[in-house]
Amino acid sequence: MNKRRYDSEKAKVEIMEHAISLFSQKGYNQTSVGDISTASGYSKGHIYYHFENKEKIFVLLAQKSMQDWHNKWLLKECTYSTATEKLYGMAMHVLYHYQTPLLKSGQELASNPKSSPESVQQLYNLAIVPTGAYRAILQKGIDKGEFVNGNINEWTVLLGTWLGGLCQLTNTQEPKTLEPLFNQAVTIFLRELKGGI
Amino acid sequence: MNKRRYDSEKAKVEIMEHAISLFSQKGYNQTSVGDISTASGYSKGHIYYHFENKEKIFVLLAQKSMQDWHNKWLLKECTYSTATEKLYGMAMHVLYHYQTPLLKSGQELASNPKSSPESVQQLYNLAIVPTGAYRAILQKGIDKGEFVNGNINEWTVLLGTWLGGLCQLTNTQEPKTLEPLFNQAVTIFLRELKGGI
DNA sequence: ATTAAATTAGAACGACCGTTCAAATCATCA
C-alpha cells in the first residue's frame, strides 16, 4: 500500500527546512551534508534516503523558493489597480521576499565546474520567473496607455538588474531601512516609462 | 644587503598573475592552492614562502585589482569635461574594467564563517572605492549646477547598485552587447539628476 | 672554497566532506 508507516514525509520536510536555512546563512559550499544532518536531527544516511545528492537538495529548494515568491506575488498583484502601483508593490515584494542569500548560494553552485550541467541549467532557468513578472507589469502598463511605447525587453532587463542590485544591500542592511531606496528607484524608472523625454 | 638573489620577485608576480586568473574563472573555494601551484609552475611550498595563506593571496589580489581599476579611471576621467560625460564614461569603465568575477569570489570568501574577520573587513572596504568615485562625479555635477541639488548619498547608492547589477550580466553576455543597456541606464538616471520632475 | 642566508621542492599531516553500505529498527499485514 502507499500508506506511510513512520512519518517519513515529515522528516523530509524538516530536513528541507533546516537545509534552506543553512544554505541561506552559510552559502552552498560551506554548508555540508553533515551540517544539515546535525541541524535537522536526522542522520546523514537518512538524508540520502530522501535526496539523491547535495546538489539536488539545493536545486529543489531554490525552485520551491522561487515558486513561493511568485505565488505570493500573484496573490498580491491583484490588490493593485494601476501598473504604476504594481511597480511600487513589486519593489517591496522583492525587498521583503526575494531570497537573496539563497540565490547567492546558487551562484556558488553554478560557478563550480564539478556541478552537473543539468543543475546549473535548472538554476539559470529560475531567473526567468522574476523577469517574466517584471515584463508582465510593463506590458500591461503599455497596453493600458499608462506607459509610453518603448523597448520592453530593454526595460525589463534594466528594471531587473536594478532591483537585483538593490537586493544585495539586504546582506548588510535591514530591509526596513532600504524601503525609501527601492521606492526612489521605481520613481526614477517611472519617469522613463511615462515618457520623461 | 637588500639585493635579490634568485628572481624571487618574478616568481611572486607569476604566482599572482596565475592566481588572479584562476580565482576569476573558478571562484574562491574552487581554486585550490594546488591549482595555483600547477598553473604557475611553482611548488605549493614555494607559494607559502611568498604568502601567509590562501586568504591573504586573495585579499591582496582584490585590493590590487580595485586599485588598478581606480587608477585607470582617474586617468580617463580628465578627458571628460562635464559631469554628464563622466557618467557615461564611468558606465563604460565599469562595464569593461570592473573585475566582476573576482569580486564574486570575494563574496564567497566573505560569506565563509571560517574566513578571518580582518580579511572580510578588508574586502568590504573595497566597496568604498567605486562608491567614492560615483559620489565625486555627482558632487561635481551639483557644484557646477549641472545637476539639481538632491540627496547625494541616496543617488550614490542607487547608481552604484544599478551599475553593479548590470555588471552581473557580463557573466552571461559579451560586454559589447551590453553597451546600449549601460548607456540607457545612465540616460534614465540623468533625468533624475537634471531635475526631471 | 667555505659559510650562511635565501630560495625552492615535495612529501606528509590532519581535517573535512560527499557518498555508500550493511545492519538495525519499526509498522503493517498475513
Place this chain on the structure above:
DNA sequence: TGATGATTTGAACGGTCGTTCTAATTTAAT
C-alpha cells in the same frame, strides 16, 4: 507471531584541501 518492506542509523571509504616541515639547491659574501 512472523514475515515483509519501509525507514533510519552510523560507521567507513576515498578523495581533496590548506598548511607545515624538512631537506635540497642556489646565490652571495668571506
